[in-house]
Amino acid sequence: MRGFYIGRFQPYHNGHHRMVEEIADEVDELVLGIGSAGDSHSPRNPFTAGERIMMVTKSVEAFDVTTYAVPIEDLERNSVWVSHVQSMSPAFDVAYSNNPLVIQLFKEAGVEVRQSPMFNRDVLEGTELRDRMIHDEDWRNLVPDPVVDVIEEIGGIERLQRVSQTDANGGRDNVSPS
Ligand SMILES: Nc1ncnc2c1ncn2[C@@H]1O[C@H](COP(=O)(O)OP(=O)(O)OP(=O)(O)O)[C@@H](O)[C@H]1O
Numbered sequence: 695m696r697g698f699y700i701g702r703f704q705p706y707h708n709g710h711h712r713m714v715e716e717i718a719d720e721v722d723e724l725v726l727g728i729g730s731a732g733d734s735h736s737p738r739n740p741f742t743a744g745e746r747i748m749m750v751t752k753s754v755e756a757f758d759v760t761t762y763a764v765p766i767e768d769l770e771r772n773s774v775w776v777s778h779v780q781s782m783s784p785a786f787d788v789a790y791s792n793n794p795l796v797i798q799l800f801k802e803a804g805v806e807v808r809q810s811p812m813f814n815r816d817v818l819e820g821t822e823l824r825d826r827m828i829h830d831e832d833w834r835n836l837v838p839d840p841v842v843d844v845i846e847e848i849g850g851i852e853r854l855q856r857v858s859q860t861d862a863n864g865g866r867d868n869v870s871p872s
Pocket residue numbers: 700701702703704708709710713790791792793810811812813814815818819820821822
């Protein structure tokens with residue numbers, strides 16, 4: 695059986711990782727959909743699809759499940775989104791999500807959906823992690839080790855901090871010293 699789990703993974707964190715660990719017990723193969731694949735370099739979506747593919751691919755090596763990472767761009771029309779996903783992904787039998795819109799769209803399309811508990815959601819949330827990165831607070835213990843390596847390799851913290859600035863302070867870096 696093949697499962698499908700989509701997220702923005704901005705970044706891939708230990709909550710996602712726990713969910714993948716549980717899914718790996720139920721399926722033979724797993725497709726990880728890299729959602730909002732066209733988005734990057736913004737405070738909500740700092741990392742590119744390719745960077746997120748590196749994060750998930752290196753992290754899921756810890757589990758005994760064949761995994762395919764597939765980038766999925768957003769569409770204006772929710773009503774055809776499941777067809778769009780299916781057109782990009784290896785065929786799957788069951789979709790995993792805790793996102794109410796995703797659950798609704800898959801159910802309406804007749805796809806079986808399974809949910810998982812939320813793990814330690816007070817800290818294991820992308821929004822909380824990005825906030826900690828911006829403010830130089832602890833985040834490394836909330837993601838799998840390979841994610842730390844990828845974010846360091848790409849200069850991810852500096853990027854997120856810069857794209858989160860406003861022109862009022864961000865422009866300073868662009869002025870040549872006199
Ligand atoms: N701590 C968690 N435990 C279990 N599932 C989670 C957890 N955090 C996110 N998920 C689920 O993983 C999927 C992908 O989530 P997503 O990539 O949006 O992460 P997020 O932590 O919700 O990020 P953001 O705050 O950026 O929206 C969704 O179905 C979401 O509900």
